[in-house]
Amino acid sequence: MSENQTYDTSADDQEIRRLFDRLLDAWTRGDARAYGRTFTSDVDYVPYDGSRVGGRQAVVDSHDRLFRGVLHGSALVGNVETIRYVHPDVAIVHTFGSVLMPWRSKLPTRRLSRQTVVAVRTGEGWRFTAFHNARVRPVQVPAPTSFPARASRAMAGLARLIGAGRRGGDAAPQGNLKGGQAEQRATGVPGRTRGPATPSSPFERSVRIQR
Numbered sequence: 001m002s003e004n005q006t007y008d009t010s011a012d013d014q015e016i017r018r019l020f021d022r023l024l025d026a027w028t029r030g031d032a033r034a035y036g037r038t039f040t041s042d043v044d045y046v047p048y049d050g051s052r053v054g055g056r057q058a059v060v061d062s063h064d065r066l067f068r069g070v071l072h073g074s075a076l077v078g079n080v081e082t083i084r085y086v087h088p089d090v091a092i093v094h095t096f097g098s099v100l101m102p103w104r105s106k107l108p109t110r111r112l113s114r115q116t117v118v119a120v121r122t123g124e125g126w127r128f129t130a131f132h133n134a135r136v137r138p139v140q141v142p143a144p145t146s147f148p149a150r151a152s153r154a155m156a157g158l159a160r161l162i163g164a165g166r167r168g169g170d171a172a173p174q175g176n177l178k179g180g181q182a183e184q185r186a187t188g189v190p191g192r193t194r195g196p197a198t199p200s201s202p203f204e205r206s207v208r209i210q211r
Contacts, residue, residue: 007088009085012083012091012121012126013083015125015126016080016083016091016093016119016126017080017083019119019125019126019127019128020078020079020080020093020095020117022034022037022038023035023038023076024077024078026038027067027074027075027076027099028074028075030067030068030072031067032060032061032063032064033060033064035059035060035063036059036060036063037056038127039056039059039127039128039131040056040120040122040127040128040129041056041057042054042056042129043055043056043059043130043131044129044130044131045058045059045130046132048113048133048134048135071101073101073102074101074102075099075100075102076097076098076100077097077098077100077107078096078098079095079096079097080093080094080095081095081096082094083119088121089120089121090119090121091118091119091120091126092116092117092118092119093116093117093118093119093128094114094116094117095114095115095117096112096113097113097115098111098112098113099111110135110137112135113133113134113135113136114133115131116130116131116132117130117131117132118130118131
């Protein structure tokens with residue numbers, strides 16, 4: 001949306017906030033279907049471990065296993081931080097939300113998470129069409145004059161000298177490219193998994209650890 005175009009977003013803001021409240025409530029009630037109804041049918045969903053779930057039904061299936069299993073009785077707590085409209089029917093939403101296990105009264109710092117969510121206006125109202133979760137773990141970037149920075153530059157220079165590592169012009173590590181190509185052959189869609197995630201997905205394995 002152009003910076004010169006403005007309109008009253010208060011009603012849309014309220015609806016998007018209510019949608020996020022519905023998402024929190026559905027999780028806390030352990031209702032995977034209600035949780036899925038806050039998303040579009042073709043949602044792209046990335047939990048904090050970086051895996052990717054494609055489509056509402058896959059989100060419902062994976063969360064049903066979680067709600068009946070390792071996350072039984074948990075609550076999802078959080079709030080909407082910001083809403084920014086890139087189009088009258090599309091908003092970038094930043095939310096703050098984390099899982100509170102039933103035996104805890106407050107969130108451990110290591111569980112704090114922030115989400116980047118894309119909300120779109122549909123015929124049924126606002127829905128989330130993309131969801132990316134990440135742990136809140138800020139790191140301090142070393143100054144260019146620090147030892148780690150100087151060591152990194154030295155290693156980069158050595159790699160170029162002996163011809164090791166990334167070749168000039170390579171856009172990404174070959175292993176990642178091959179993985180994406182294999183996924184496309186298996187599903188027909190780049191970066192999209194087909195059907196529900198398996199119980200042994202990285203996300204479901206990681207929640208068992210209860211970090």
